[in-house]
Amino acid sequence: MYTGVFNGIDRMILDYKFRYLQQEDPNDKIVLVSIDEKSLSYFNRNGMYWPWPREFYQIVTDYFRDSGAELVIYDILFDTPDFDRRNISGRMSDQRFLQSLDKTNNAILAFKSTANEDSAVDLSMNNEPLIEDFDIENDPPYTQPHILTSKPLDKFSEAATALGNTVMSPDEDGLIRSVHLFDSLAHKGYVPTLAMSAYLELQPDSVSLAWTNDGLRIGEQEIPLQDNGDYLINWYKKGGVQNGTFPYYSFQAIVKSAIQQLRNPDTEVEVPVPHSAFQDKIVILGASAAGLGDIKSTPMSSFEAFPGMEIQATLLNNLISENHVTELPLWMSIFILLLITGAIPYTIAYLRPAKGAITMVAILAVIIAAGLSLFAFNRIWFSTGFYLIIGTITYSGSAAHKYFAEEKQKKEIRSAFGQYVQPEFVEQLIAQPDLLQLGGQKKRLTVLFSDIAGFTTISEQKEPEELVSFLNEYLGAMTDIIFEHSGTVDKYIGDAVMAFWGAPIGQANHAELACRSTLKMMKKVNELAPQDTNIHSRFGIATGDMIVGNIGSYNRFNYTVLGDKVNLAARLEAANKKFGSSTMIAEQTYEDVKDQFYCRQLDLLVVKGKTKPVRVYELMADKSDPEAKQTEKIISIYQKGLEYYLSKNWDEAIEQFNQVLSLKPEDGPSQTYIERCHEFKKDPPPKDWDGVFHLKTK
Template sequence: MAGLFSVYTGVFNGIDRMILDYKFRYLQQEDPNNKIVLVSIDEKSLSYFNSNGMYWPWPREFYQIVTDYFQESGSELIVYDILFDTPDFDRRNLSGTMSDQRFLQSLQRSGKGILAFKSTENENSAVDLSTTNEPLIKHYNIKNSPPYQEPHLLTSKPLDEFTKAATGLGNTVMSPDEDGLIRSVHLFDSLAHMGFVPTLSMAAYLELQPDSISLEWTNNGLRVGNKEIPLQDNGDYLINWYEKGGVQDGTFPYYSFQAIVKSAIQKQRNPDAEVLVPPSVFEDKIVIIGASAAGLGDIKSTPMSSLEAFPGMEIQATLLNNLIGNNFITQPPIWITLFMLLLISICIPYAVAYSRPAKGAAAMIGIILAIIGIGLALFVVGRIWFSTGLYLMVATFTYSGSAAYKYFAEEKQKKEIRSAFGQYVQPEFVEQLIAQPDLLKLGGQKKRLTVLFSDIAGFTTISEKKEPEELVAFLNEYLGAMTDIIFEHSGTVDKYIGDAVMAFWGAPIGQDNHAELACRSTLKMMQKVKELAPQDTNIHSRFGIATGEMIVGNIGSYNRFNYTVLGDTVNLAARLEAANKTFGSSTMIAEQTYEEVKDLFYGRQLDLLVVKGKTKPVRVYELMGEKSDPHTEEIEKIISIYQKGLDFYLNREWDQAIKRFQKVLSLKPGDGPSENYIKRCQKYKKEPPAKDWDGVFYLKTK
């Protein structure tokens, strides 16, 4: 939208023009035609004639002398960028009328003189000569009207006799842009609603064409015969500048007016004389005569003015040279501009949205360099004006807007991540999630994780003995301590359910050792519970741990969701936590968890268990301690004796099994699993299991 707005409002035209100015100055083009010669009324000429008693304005006889000299030299056209709008005046020993007559005769003899007039769009013009404009209107074969119709009023025109003698007449009006620089001109203007008159250089160009040639304005510009002259949307012709102006190393050769006069007089006296400016200089050339002296007020501001002063006649020469050599500035069609803006509007937001800031900035710099490079290449190769400024500004605004949007979106996302995970994972994890939000996919994904459930055994007893305020304080202290331990071991707290805690490892940040971290965290939590337990109670926590595939992700409604885990493995861990009550154990872990940690932790098999709602048995173990801890000989001894008792139990040797379990109780009084198996053995002694009994225990409760 911003691109379309800028195209149709021209809001960035000033920047585009400024960039184009720099291209003209630093990517100069030599004159490809070598067709035009400039004769300058310069400071040297003014000084020379002043020293001979001839002050400005000079007698018209001077112009007669140079006109005859150009005619005799074989010039193709003689263009005067000078206003001959008042009769010459008498001087000492020199009649003004006679001087005008001599210049008139030279114009008539040459038949190739182009004279200048001047108009203005200002309707308050002091001179309204609309009724006498007919002699200025040359009836070119114009098939339609220009797209611009602002009427001009005449402010200055040649004397009537000069107008009739001239081969063509052209307007010298030039309107600068807002910054005061002349960059373009109207090739034709409407003169007091009576017809269309060309600018001075266009008049000269048309005199070089056949009389039958037609002119027609089209959507692309002005067609002169078979030539299409490109125009801008407002009907202006954009001038294609060559090298810097002026006498020294400029685009066109300059000759001083006084040097021409002296050369002409010398040739009149002696046709064989060698002169400063020989006639051959003007052979087959278009000669433009104008003022370059600063005091004569015809110095114009152009894009090239910073390099050298630019007389008005050189602007006319540049324009005429463009027309002669088809040296036009062209612009890509509007659909290319719109396509480029669309491309910028898509590519930059995409680069910003799907890359890190450094890469987004690098992409932006690359796009800017590409725009500049394309603009320079097109200008150098084909003088094509690629809207560099428009694209650069739209790219800059698009990047700024996209970056700002992404920044605020990311800040919002960071806030949401902190809000969603700050209570459940350690701060380091939160910052990592903020740095890599792609780790949090919407919805769920299947991953292999380890999940833990825990609650307080005997919590009902505590509840009955404490006041509500004391109970809440204890619960907050307990849950805070459990959470701290989980965070210390890089776990994620899923939820609290009363005194129960659910946590998991391996997400949202991936961890290869998630089973190990869960087990180590559990042992620390068991120790912490002993420290927190009131002295008048005999409470402890029960833990269930399972490892396997589960669904993890943001699960819930659009308005309210939770980052959690789902699946059979999660349900198994919950069942194992509850099964501790049946076995008299504190920590029950599934076989997959045990297989991953058995080299690091001690564990003893509790049973081959089928939890409620399932049919497939799961081998479960009790977590006993870390193998890296000192003084683990007693644990190893207990596990060894306990395992022998379990083997006797599975072989139906009830008495031998009871004997081993009792020995465990002597080493570890109150050992719940040993007491549980002694009760089973005593029951099976009285009521032996079926012959196909395979040792599987079916848990009847959740």
């Protein structure tokens, strides 16, 4: 899918395609039970006000079970205990609903999460054992974790067949067009959206899941995803009660039917909604009353309001019927792009203006007709707006395409790289513009990640203007130091800095430059830190082969580095927190700089997402620094303590680490190992313990 300036046009065109090139429901499998205005009014007249007692849900759950429903999905959050009402005990009401869930054994309940924007949020609250997570092969197209904001009561979660996430994020214009089928819940694994949870319940227990280049594979089905990992919902026709895609039944009508049958169990009684309405069906129960706040805006909202449960129903129907919106194959997209960018300039160059204009209009008309036909009959979508705009721009701008091209290229290079590398590097890039071609090359580099520990605290203490001023001063100082040591600033992420050495201009001593830069940055942070704060920086450094170059799309890319070592450096920066250290470097970096710097081994570490351990070290001081002489003694004592620790001589190890603390009272790694030794004395490790420490978090 295309982004940026084309999004608005593409979305508008796609919305119109859904509205006027509608499809029928291919399954007739899903029915909706609605908590609607009629239900609220009915129970209000009988003295029952919202929220209703849980025994109401017990009544309809039993009715669905007796009807032979295949699945019952609750798009409602049962996250708080019921409360006492006149003549109704909240505890007993909960208990009745719980008993129905146990008997039904086919109910799916909803929970809710939200994307975690703040890396400092404590995620321990989200390690929810009752929420099943799924192990999906390969790397996902998105990585942002979610935090749990609401979940069913534990007893309901245990009784439910499965749980599903109700989170749905609208686009910038407020319309819901796509969803994540899975989200990462606080780094504990992937949890499905409500519809996906239902779909998985319909699959064999042994079904496999894997992220692929094209999307998500579940068993034999390949589910297409957009580039950002979202699933584009395939809408059928207008929603709602009257002539909508799915049959709707009012909640109060189900309650009436159930009560009538309970009163007359031995006779055939005509009820508002018979059992046959739900036999072998998937039932989704949710709210459609406007006052309950579950009305969503979708591309079909101009016809009829869409409750959240109908979006889940549409998504589930897509999955069951394998009725997906797909994109053109890559070769077809390339062909269309070549047709536009090749044929239109040709018509301008070699045909008269009138014939050239007719040819251009004809080409664009064919593209529009093809887009409509493919979508109407096969639900194949391609970015018509993108091609229309590209065609127009190509036609109007091709005559002056090379005007001031070289000067413009130089300006773009200065603009793109002037903030990130030294001026002499910029001039070299201007002399070698081929370095700016989209793509990358494999090189041995050193990459650094840094972050301010305690930044959340200072954020809370300072006014926004003061915070921005401090952040600008801090980032400016860090950038100056990186430039001073011939580094390249990759990006800023809030208070974090990513930089690398060895590209775009090669440097044989890139690891040494990175370490010298880091030591100076550490000192500078101490100078900049406001008084009465415990602010300091943490650094992670890794050296090795990585991909460096302009990574992105043809209309937007960044000069950056990618690869395993980049991810490792990021993990090491965060891992400092576990050890109380400031700078953690990988083994390859250590081998390159051990003659110039004092370093000590921290651990044999398995970082999050990996299985092989890596030996990591703390960068402590420059050997040429006369003030760092005592560091050698500290490292010698510490190393003995580490050897005792690895040989399981806990008391001897503690003694050595305490000696380090007598020389360096705030030494975090020594304190860490003392704590581990005490823990192992109480609970010894297994006989085959190899000293490897597994880092559970990123």
